[in-house]
Amino acid sequence: MRHADRAAELFMQGYSCAQSVFGAFTDVTGLDFDFAMRISAPFGAGMGRMREVCGACSAMFMIAGVIAGYSEADASAKAEHYALIQRLAECFKEKNGTIICRELLQGISADTRPVPDARTAEYYRVRPCIRFVTDAADIIDNWLSERKADV
Numbered sequence: 001m002r003h004a005d006r007a008a009e010l011f012m013q014g015y016s017c018a019q020s021v022f023g024a025f026t027d028v029t030g031l032d033f034d035f036a037m038r039i040s041a042p043f044g045a046g047m048g049r050m051r052e053v054c055g056a057c058s059a060m061f062m063i064a065g066v067i068a069g070y071s072e073a074d075a076s077a078k079a080e081h082y083a084l085i086q087r088l089a090e091c092f093k094e095k096n097g098t099i100i101c102r103e104l105l106q107g108i109s110a111d112t113r114p115v116p117d118a119r120t121a122e123y124y125r126v127r128p129c130i131r132f133v134t135d136a137a138d139i140i141d142n143w144l145s146e147r148k149a150d151v
Contacts, residue, residue: 003028004137007056011133014119016044018055021136022062029066030142046101051110056129057099057134058091061085063140068147082145089138096132104132 001009007024014036017022026033026080042048043058058122064084070077097103102110108126109117115122124130 001135003141004134007133007137008130011126011130016041016055017129017133018043018059018062019058019138020057024137025063025140029063031066045116049116050112050113051102051105053100053101054092054101054104054132054136056132057089060088060092060136060140064088064143067144079132086141088143091142092132092135095135095139104128 003024003084007020009018010023013015018040019037022029023036026036029036031039040055040062043053043062044055046052046054053128065081068081068084068100070081092099106126108128111117
């Protein structure tokens with residue numbers, strides 16, 4: 001199954017945008033699914049429903065960190081990693097115009113109360129989030145393919 005399809009499936013099951021993308025890549029990250037869901041939970045709906053950075057983007061960045069992050073205080077490794085994150089963000093912006101949740105939800109209530117909207121048929125009909133989830137998964141898959149080609 002394509003990662004984008006798996007991410008969409010998870011989103012339709014009620015997981016947040018961040019959980020859907022991060023959880024779809026457990027086969028790549030090697031993380032336990034339950035752990036992946038818990039660690040990505042705070043990033044849904046633009047970080048705890050504050051409508052800041054899109055959760056799908058946050059998950060995309062987390063996957064890049066698991067795969068290509070750095071673990072020592074090394075300025076050059078940090079710069080290289082930040083360049084990657086900025087490149088991934090640019091890819092998402094090219095498709096969607098922004099990485100900010102409230103801007104992505106333009107024209108739709110961007111309520112920031114902590115209580116999530118009910119996942120009804122109407123929610124899924126009007127919400128563009130599934131597109132952002134699949135876009136983020138496709139961007140990471142493209143990056144992973146590029147990495148393999150470089151090896």
